[in-house]
Amino acid sequence: MKRFLENINIAFRALFLNKMRSFLTMLGIIIGVGAVVAMLSIGTGAQESIISSVQDIGSNLIIITPGNPEEEQQMGPQAMFSAQTSELDNDDLRAIERESTLITKAAPVIFSGSIISYMNKSAQTTVYASSENGKDLYNMDIESGQFYTRSDVSNSANVAVIGQTVIKKLFGKIEPTGKIIKIDGKNFKVIGILEERGTDSFGNDQDDFISVPVTTAQTKLYGLDSYNMILAQSISEKDIDRASEEIRGILRKERGIAMGENDDFQVRNQTQIMDLIGTITGIFTVVIAGIAGISLLVGGIGIMNIMLVSVTERTREIGIRKAIGAKNRDILVQFLVESIVLSITGGIFGIIFAVFISVIISKFTILDTSITVVPIIIALSFSTVVGLFFGIYPAMRAARLNPIDALRYE
Amino acid sequence: MNEKKQSGTGELRSIIRTRELVKVYKIGKIEIPALKGINLDISDGEFISIMGPSGSGKSTLMNIIGCLDIPTSGEYFLDSVNIGKLNDNELAAIRNKKIGFVFQTFNLLSRSNVFGNVELPLIYTSERVKDRRKRVLEAIEDVGLTTWIRHRPNELSGGQKQRVAIARALVNNPSIILADEPTGNLDSRTGEEIMAIFQRLNRDGKTIILVTHEMEIARHTHRVIYLRDGIIPGEEIINEQISAGEVLRRMPKLEDKLLSY
Numbered sequence: 001m002k003r004f005l006e007n008i009n010i011a012f013r014a015l016f017l018n019k020m021r022s023f024l025t026m027l028g029i030i031i032g033v034g035a036v037v038a039m040l041s042i043g044t045g046a047q048e049s050i051i052s053s054v055q056d057i058g059s060n061l062i063i064i065t066p067g068n069p070e071e072e073q074q075m076g077p078q079a080m081f082s083a084q085t086s087e088l089d090n091d092d093l094r095a096i097e098r099e100s101t102l103i104t105k106a107a108p109v110i111f112s113g114s115i116i117s118y119m120n121k122s123a124q125t126t127v128y129a130s131s132e133n134g135k136d137l138y139n140m141d142i143e144s145g146q147f148y149t150r151s152d153v154s155n156s157a158n159v160a161v162i163g164q165t166v167i168k169k170l171f172g173k174i175e176p177t178g179k180i181i182k183i184d185g186k187n188f189k190v191i192g193i194l195e196e197r198g199t200d201s202f203g204n205d206q207d208d209f210i211s212v213p214v215t216t217a218q219t220k221l222y223g224l225d226s227y228n229m230i231l232a233q234s235i236s237e238k239d240i241d242r243a244s245e246e247i248r249g250i251l252r253k254e255r256g257i258a259m260g261e262n263d264d265f266q267v268r269n270q271t272q273i274m275d276l277i278g279t280i281t282g283i284f285t286v287v288i289a290g291i292a293g294i295s296l297l298v299g300g301i302g303i304m305n306i307m308l309v310s311v312t313e314r315t316r317e318i319g320i321r322k323a324i325g326a327k328n329r330d331i332l333v334q335f336l337v338e339s340i341v342l343s344i345t346g347g348i349f350g351i352i353f354a355v356f357i358s359v360i361i362s363k364f365t366i367l368d369t370s371i372t373v374v375p376i377i378i379a380l381s382f383s384t385v386v387g388l389f390f391g392i393y394p395a396m397r398a399a400r401l402n403p404i405d406a407l408r409y410e
Numbered sequence: 411m412n413e414k415k416q417s418g419t420g421e422l423r424s425i426i427r428t429r430e431l432v433k434v435y436k437i438g439k440i441e442i443p444a445l446k447g448i449n450l451d452i453s454d455g456e457f458i459s460i461m462g463p464s465g466s467g468k469s470t471l472m473n474i475i476g477c478l479d480i481p482t483s484g485e486y487f488l489d490s491v492n493i494g495k496l497n498d499n500e501l502a503a504i505r506n507k508k509i510g511f512v513f514q515t516f517n518l519l520s521r522s523n524v525f526g527n528v529e530l531p532l533i534y535t536s537e538r539v540k541d542r543r544k545r546v547l548e549a550i551e552d553v554g555l556t557t558w559i560r561h562r563p564n565e566l567s568g569g570q571k572q573r574v575a576i577a578r579a580l581v582n583n584p585s586i587i588l589a590d591e592p593t594g595n596l597d598s599r600t601g602e603e604i605m606a607i608f609q610r611l612n613r614d615g616k617t618i619i620l621v622t623h624e625m626e627i628a629r630h631t632h633r634v635i636y637l638r639d640g641i642i643p644g645e646e647i648i649n650e651q652i653s654a655g656e657v658l659r660r661m662p663k664l665e666d667k668l669l670s671y
């Protein structure tokens with residue numbers, strides 16, 4: 001143990017003596033480890049924020065959209081005609097609400113870009129039209145005022161709740177509640193202000209929208225009978241797949257789809273979306289592992305190269321040590337420790353570098369980063385293995401030197 | 411460091427014994443016979459010199475005696491151990507414990523200071539060494555370099571470097587000190603100072619074998635073994651050894667000042 005510490009000491013001194021050279025040798029490892037840890041921190045951060053923004057929409061959500069994308073792809077232009085009949089409408093919503101046993105509530109959604117104005121100011125924003133259930137399903141929390149009610153929906157009331165960004169655009173410091181705004185030229189009364197939701201993982205402003213009762217949007221704004229989608233919430237996370245299946249059955253019956261015919265709608269849920277995210281991040285991880293492997297390989301070759309140079313340069317030192325009683329193993333360990341110290345030091349610098357990069361990234365870009373322990377441990381153990389693997393050959397060359405030849409070396 | 415080993419019979423026991431030692435170097439197909447049958451008997455506590463012209467095989471013989479190299483044929487017993495039967499690790503252990511080397515070119519580690527260089531043999535010792543620091547300091551004091559302890563070799567004069575090498579050779583308390591032309595790179599006064607240290611160590615009981623090609627140096631020792639073309643043509647007992655201390659006292663005062671280190 002004592003001798004081992006001694007070797008580490010010798011190694012550090014040897015590396016310190018050639019600061020520039022050691023640094024350049026470590027650079028491969030620094031960049032490799034740094035890139036991997038930084039990218040993983042970005043990846044983990046992105047994954048976390050995607051997941052949380054998926055959950056932000058609401059939890060245990062089931063999303064029902066019209067049309068079957070696979071079928072549309074297969075049928076080409078004909079799908080355009082059949083698309084008309086595959087719209088989701090109030091009957092579908094009622095059927096789900098009536099018959100499903102595994103959901104807590106359901107809400108229709110229509111979204112569309114619209115021009116809104118107040119006094120002489122106007123702006124573009126997205127209108128999300130829904131029912132009173134949309135408040136919970138879409139995580140629209142009220143900061144002041146109130147959300148539109150069931151009766152607002154059944155009366156097609158001209159009322160709206162507005163997001164923080166819309167307030168900034170139209171009202172500035174003026175209190176918006178109670179004011180009349182225009183959406184696509186129609187008057188609406190502002191009855192509530194939504195809490196700030198921030199940006200999602202793609203950098204979209206989640207406060208740049210306005211919400212009105214779905215019936216009002218259908219009759220007074222867009223002249224529609226149908227919805228863009230229906231949202232439903234399953235009673236629990238573990239029932240989400242069963243609830244999706246149940247809804248599928250209800251809709252097939254409601255829409256009169258015969259056995260053997262394809263669905264003309266799609267039912268997806270958050271678990272599936274999460275799975276998709278998992279697949280994407282899995283690919284990302286493989287790519288990063290590839291980069292890591294290549295850069296550690298390059299770094300390792302650099303270490304091997306410099307260690308071979310070092311063995312040659314220090315032939316005489318090896319001869320002296322052997323003359324004085326160092327065994328082959330002592331010399332082997334000395335050089336091996338040196339290459340491992342080189343690669344671990346490189347790894348540590350790499351991690352510091354990565355932490356630095358990811359702090360900068362999360363400060364100056366919309367990406368969230370998250371440094372976790374696992375990639376750091378993996379990076380460190382990999383750089384140790386690299387040092388060991390690429391150090392063993394030079395160290396064996398050193399250990400096998402004949403003491404007399406080594407002492408005679410000029 | 412100063413107990414004098416004697417055999418039970420009362421007569422000085424042979425610490426080094428070689429029989430028909432032969433060493434042939436091979437460079438490609440060319441064979442260079444460096445030693446052609448060397449028989450040596452060196453007793454414990456002796457101070458002998460091996461003298462011969464350049465290329466006569468002195469270093470080759472020293473390397474074999476020092477267990478750095480193995481003979482092509484013949485036998486070598488060190489402390490009654492047959493060296494020819496040992497493997498690399500066992501040879502390393504013998505070099506570490508029983509032998510102290512002093513080289514013409516000093517062979518110090520340039521990156522370590524005096525302390526680090528003298529400590530080196532203790533790093534590779536298999537036994538646990540108590541008072542390691544104390545032993546290093548004692549060895550350094552023994553050669554009078556205590557004030558230079560934190561200096562690196564490149565800050566020392568030739569004579570000082572050789573004294574570091576001697577301290578390093580002494581620190582593990584070996585039975586034999588092997589010195590291959592230790593004064594070869596030194597001026598005459600510094601060389602004389604090194605010889606004074608060797609004479610003192612020998613008086614304290616160390617066996618010393620010294621290689622030289624200068625008769626003046628050889629006359630400081632008890633016995634001169636001549637070596638020529640890989641054989642020993644004869645030897646000479648020196649009855650009146652030169653005392654290095656004496657010589658130093660007689661050296662002119664002026665030189666004393668000019669060469670002060």
Ligand SMILES: Nc1ncnc2c1ncn2[C@@H]1O[C@H](COP(=O)(O)OP(=O)(O)O)[C@@H](O)[C@H]1O
Nearest residue numbers: 435437442444463464465466467468469470471
């Ligand atoms: N490693 C070696 N390889 C080949 N020949 C060598 C080697 N070492 C010494 N010799 C040869 O052996 C002979 C004796 O050399 P050496 O023992 O160094 O003599 P000395 O020390 O008396 O000058 C010389 O001819 C020398 O060239």
Ligand SMILES: [Mg+2]
Nearest residue numbers: 468469470590
């Ligand atoms: Mg020689």
